[in-house]
Amino acid sequence: MPAEKAPGLVTSHETDRDWWRGAVIYQIYPRSFQDTNNDGIGDLRGITRRLPYVASLGVDAIWVSPFFKSPMDDFGYDVSDYRAVDPMFGTLADFDAMIAEAHRLGLKVMIDQVLSHTSDQHHWFRHSRMDKTNRYADWYVWADPKDDGTPPNNWLSIFGGSAWEWDTNRRQYYLHNFLKSQPDLNFHNPDVQEALLADVRFWLDRGVDGFRLDTVNFYFHSTGLENNPPLAPELRNATIAPDVNPYNHQDHLYDKSQPENLAFLERFRALLDEYPAAAAVGEVGDAQRGLQIVADYTAGSDRMHMCYSFDFLSSTRLTAERVREVVQEFEDAAPTGWCCWAFSNHDVVRHGSRWADHVVDRNGFLKMNATLILTLRGSVCLYQGEELGLTEAVLDFEDLQDPYGIQFWPTFKGRDGCRTPMVWSHNEPNAGFSEGKPWLPVPYEHLTSTADLQAEHDDSILQHYRRMLAFRERHQVFAKGSIAFADAPDNVLMFVREHQGTRMLVVINMSDRPRSVELDDKGWQAVENSPHGDVPREGDTLELAPFGAFFATMEA
DSSP states (O other): OOOOOOTTOOOTTTTOTTTTTTOEEEEEOGGGTOOSSSSSSOOHHHHHHHHHHHHHHTOSEEEEOOOEEOOOTTTTSSOSEEEEEOTTTOOHHHHHHHHHHHHHTTOEEEEEEOOSBOOTTSHHHHHHTTOSSSTTTTSBOEEOOOTTSSOSSOOBOTTSSBSEEEETTTTEEEEOSSOTTSOBBOTTSHHHHHHHHHHHHHHHHTTOOEEEETTGGGSOOOTTOOOOOBOOGGGOOOSSSOTTSGGGGBOOSSSSOOTTHHHHHHHHHHHHTTSTTOEEEEEOOOTTTHHHHHHHHHSTTSSOSEEEOSTTSSSSOOOHHHHHHHHHHHHHHOTTOOBEEESOOTTSOOHHHHTTTTOSSHHHHHHHHHHHHTTSSSEEEEETTGGGTOOOOOOOGGGOOOHHHHHHTTTSOOSGGGOSOOOOOTTSGGGGTOSSOOSSOOOGGGGGSOHHHHHTOTTSHHHHHHHHHHHHHHOTHHHHOEEEEEOOSTTEEEEEEEETTEEEEEEEEOSSSOEEEEOSOTTOEEOTTOTTOOOOEETTEEEEOTTOEEEEEEEO
């Protein structure tokens, strides 16, 4: 196992205000990472305990999913106090200790900020629903019913059903794009913006290096409350909601992604710019215009630092043509913007199952996936267990915790399958996650993929991630360089990264069969110590193994 970053070591990312540009960010889902008090739920002390492992991977930062005080209807994405740690995860002192250890190991720390909505237990909403005249009356999206008593329009919730819930105190409907216990904040009210920015500042002053903004395009709604138009069946897709959800039947023109959001993002960026190296990545959820929204939100230098969309989080098969199409679309739409690529996270089926179930050489395929995402132009989010090649867990209905899966079972089984506990050790109870009963079962099939077992084998998926991350660190062209695609044989991806006079050729065979590739320039010199080993080459012809890759450099 590579040595951890030495205490106090300053890397190129840490001295660079643009450290985020090309950074690799490791997502930690606290409930499932490491439990230290044996209640079956992961906690902040558990994260701190495992940070040396994270640092040993060679990533630049961690993103910690919500640990704030919450009734946990949506497992922390329903915040009842933006400045408090939920007792199940620990205390503010535990958070401070986690920050200190991460920084000692050379890791930046990013935390989730769920600004579009709160829990209905937040004191803002408890006051808002009391009457129409109190201080917080206009802090949420309230609307009168139609004359027949039905909701004000046809907007739908991602979690199913109407996005409107009747409140008997105010005798009005309130908007909730997600669960009915997650009322949407009214960003058209400047007091709401001020309060949220103050909460963001609280964490910046506590030492965080940045944020992941949940549902960043959901902040504003159209004040006209117009009906969303229907979406033609041939245009529907299940990118952000399962195909059993009627949410996909609408063109979401009015309930999200409003132009007023750009001004708020500029306010948010101005706040972050007050701090030496704070940065943020936004989650854009839109099935029709995701990449264009990412482009708009990251254009220039006064909005989001970077965003990610769901283009590579969908079930659409990963091919060279698909990758080139998605990346080039972003490059064309946002020449000054920056994207953050992810293949898996806490909301989608793990790509170890989503894309790899049909593949014979599954390990080779997943290693190729790692090579791909770590060489594209942009930053990268890696989800815990991705580096182990974990598959989506198959759970019984009785084991489900996710309200989304319970609502749409059995066609859609929810998000629990990607949230099962991290597997550390093959010979400890619950794979080293907890000595108590885990909140979700530890899948039996994951016990052969534990971190300790993979650390012992040089050809494991884990060791390939470590080699690729070290390779990326050695060649800054991957973090900062431009990208230009070249034509290549079927399901072979070929592109050139260029930065400060250095050009790097990347050729990736995304198929399970050998491929011959002709190079159009004899000047390329193969990079030594490639994570994929030596590639046979005769003159201008490469002979790529299935899922193999070739790297070569040339002075510009």
